[in-house]
Amino acid sequence: MQRDFDPTIYILASHKNGTLYIGVTSNLLQRLYQHRSGLIEGFSKDYGIQRLVWFEGGGSREEAIRREKQIKKWNRQWKINLIEQANPDWRDLAVDLGFEPLESRRVD
DSSP, X not given: XXXXXXXXXXXXXXXXXXXXXXXXXXXXXXXXXXXXXXXXXXXXXXXXXXXXXXXXXXXXXXXXXXHHHHHHHSOHHHHHHHHHHHOTTOOOGGGGGTOOOOOOOSOO
């Protein structure tokens, strides 16, 4: 049985100040599992981008997609500012949602 969730815009990072991935999903927990398990082929898997560093509810599906596209167009510093307003230490917020901590691949 499919359970619907509110659309969520999220940012993953490879590490603090690392490569960023911006996405939108209607099931954040499932999408995080997919990213962390390497089940999604493409950019995030190729660059080891698995740490959830920012997310927000997006209202309707259309509003969430519009917000995702808006953030993707921003310059990198604006994206970093958005992350650091809510998560200055770039903690992996997925741990707060019940996921196991990821092994650190880089010393910051």
